[in-house]
Amino acid sequence: MHATSSILLSVLPCILLGSTAKAGNYSLKQDNVGSAFLDNFEWETIDDGDGGRTEYVEQSEALSSNLTYANNNTFIMRVDDTTQLTNSSEEGRKSIRIKSKDQYTTHLMIADINHLPVGCATWPALWEVDDDVGVQNGEFDIMEGVNGQTPGYTTLHTNSTCTVPSNRTQLGNATFNDCQSTAVQEGGDNGCAVASIYASSFGPVFNSNGGGWYVAERTEEDFSVWFWARNDSTVPDEVKNGDDSLSTANWSTPLAYFPASSSCNFDTNFKSLNIIFDIALCGSWAGNQFSESGCPGNCIDYVNSNASAFSDAYWDIASLKIYLPS
Ligand SMILES: *[C@@H]1O[C@H](CO)[C@@H](O)[C@H](O)[C@H]1NC(C)=O
Ligand SMILES: *[C@@H]1O[C@H](CO)[C@@H](O)[C@H](O)[C@H]1NC(C)=O
Ligand SMILES: *[C@@H]1O[C@H](CO)[C@@H](O)[C@H](O)[C@H]1NC(C)=O
Ligand SMILES: *[C@@H]1O[C@H](CO)[C@@H](O)[C@H](O)[C@H]1NC(C)=O
Ligand SMILES: *[C@@H]1O[C@H](CO)[C@@H](O)[C@H](O)[C@H]1NC(C)=O
Ligand SMILES: *[C@@H]1O[C@H](CO)[C@@H](O)[C@H](O)[C@H]1NC(C)=O
Ligand SMILES: *[C@@H]1O[C@H](CO)[C@@H](O)[C@H](O)[C@H]1NC(C)=O
Ligand SMILES: *[C@@H]1O[C@H](CO)[C@@H](O)[C@H](O)[C@H]1NC(C)=O
Ligand SMILES: *[C@@H]1O[C@H](CO)[C@@H](O)[C@H](O)[C@H]1NC(C)=O
Ligand SMILES: *[C@@H]1O[C@H](CO)[C@@H](O)[C@H](O)[C@H]1NC(C)=O
Numbered sequence: 001m002h003a004t005s006s007i008l009l010s011v012l013p014c015i016l017l018g019s020t021a022k023a024g025n026y027s028l029k030q031d032n033v034g035s036a037f038l039d040n041f042e043w044e045t046i047d048d049g050d051g052g053r054t055e056y057v058e059q060s061e062a063l064s065s066n067l068t069y070a071n072n073n074t075f076i077m078r079v080d081d082t083t084q085l086t087n088s089s090e091e092g093r094k095s096i097r098i099k100s101k102d103q104y105t106t107h108l109m110i111a112d113i114n115h116l117p118v119g120c121a122t123w124p125a126l127w128e129v130d131d132d133v134g135v136q137n138g139e140f141d142i143m144e145g146v147n148g149q150t151p152g153y154t155t156l157h158t159n160s161t162c163t164v165p166s167n168r169t170q171l172g173n174a175t176f177n178d179c180q181s182t183a184v185q186e187g188g189d190n191g192c193a194v195a196s197i198y199a200s201s202f203g204p205v206f207n208s209n210g211g212g213w214y215v216a217e218r219t220e221e222d223f224s225v226w227f228w229a230r231n232d233s234t235v236p237d238e239v240k241n242g243d244d245s246l247s248t249a250n251w252s253t254p255l256a257y258f259p260a261s262s263s264c265n266f267d268t269n270f271k272s273l274n275i276i277f278d279i280a281l282c283g284s285w286a287g288n289q290f291s292e293s294g295c296p297g298n299c300i301d302y303v304n305s306n307a308s309a310f311s312d313a314y315w316d317i318a319s320l321k322i323y324l325p326s
Contacts, residue, residue: 024249026323035070041098052283053092053303078314085304097278108323115316118148120295123286128273135188138270146286147293152202154256157191162264170257194256200229224254
């Protein structure tokens with residue numbers, strides 16, 4: 001996801017780097033499995049804007065129309081794949097956007113995902129923002145992508161100028177001038193994006209592999225994202241088992257890594273954020289890349305006319321475990 005606002009240059013105080021160990025140790029705060037999502041998340045009905053073709057529905061409608069399905073151990077949220085639309089009719093194709101009722105600063109999350117939305121026009125995202133405020137409070141896009149095409153991306157957005165070192169240790173491929181230009185992050189438009197190096201972390205291959213684990217950590221010193229596919233034997237046991245307490249101390253190099261520095265002050269750029277899962281359709285990314293992704297015609301007509309093309313546009317989330325530093 002993305003947000004737009006204009007530029008503010010601020011004076012950034014120095015941040016202490018490297019002199020302390022990473023927090024590392026965490027305790028399980030909230031375990032979202034199946035119906036727990038219904039209690040711990042809010043179904044948002046906000047407008048995606050930006051040429052999107054999505055109509056997010058309330059929880060009651062989502063449940064009665066089965067766009068959301070939950071039982072003790074299953075949680076599914078999907079796009080309507082039966083209704084034909086026209087340009088003049090509805091706001092868009094019905095879909096789901098949920099946000100955590102709680103907000104978080106430093107935390108770790110393990111998203112154990114069985115299936116993510118794929119197909120032309122889709123723009124699924126797992127991200128963190130305060131959408132009552134916007135990018136002024138920072139935005140951490142843990143994973144997103146469009147039209148079912150790899151790579152998936154992890155991106156950090158800030159309101160004011162913020163850059164991260166190009167030599168930081170991560171597996172992913174930095175984009176947009178390696179996040180070194182002062183124009184890159186300010187105003188939140190482009191953000192500092194990292195492209196996944198794994199074919200299995202997004203799109204149909206993620207699903208045919210049975211999904212996997214996205215893990216995101218926010219400390220006072222850095223943001224990190226790891227990904228392990230379902231069949232990756234190197235997934236830490238504590239992630240695979242969803243242990244009640246765990247430590248990131250000995251984990252492998254993250255896929256994406258954004259350290260705080262004298263040119264990226266986390267205190268001023270990042271506040272308390274909600275966790276969001278959604279499935280947007282068309283809009284400024286999926287729509288603009290529609291043809292480039294090999295999709296036919298134009299995105300809006302495709303969404304309106306091709307209801308059955310959205311049968312794979314669903315999240316099946318085995319669990320979302322949220323941990324706090326211990
Ligand atoms: C964010 O940017 C806008 C536009 O430049 C500015 O008005 C606002 O003060 C900024 N907010 C923060 C917290 O820096
Ligand atoms: C984290 O836990 C390990 C043992 O599990 C312990 O050795 C270490 O001191 C802890 N680190 C912090 C920062 O508390
Ligand atoms: C609702 O969705 C679930 C999960 O996909 C499915 O198992 C169930 O059959 C659906 N229920 C109806 C009434 O279609
Ligand atoms: C859910 O779990 C509770 C408690 O274990 C059990 O009583 C109930 O039958 C379960 N419901 C379903 C739909 O499996
Ligand atoms: C529907 O709207 C889109 C976007 O405005 C436009 O490109 C398309 O031509 C319209 N389709 C029809 C059938 O009018
Ligand atoms: C990155 O470069 C800076 C100087 O430009 C250096 O101080 C720092 O140690 C380097 N970090 C890594 C991980 O190589
Ligand atoms: C991404 O990084 C991998 C591994 O370093 C490299 O093989 C690949 O060519 C890169 N892809 C792009 C698009 O830069
Ligand atoms: C996981 O399974 C896919 C095929 O579904 C295969 O291509 C890949 O090599 C496997 N990865 C590992 C680590 O076994
Ligand atoms: C990390 O590895 C070191 C060296 O093997 C070990 O001493 C330490 O206990 C490990 N920490 C955790 C939290 O597993
Ligand atoms: C619907 O999907 C089919 C198959 O991908 C495609 O050929 C057709 O152009 C699509 N229709 C519209 C209106 O986009």
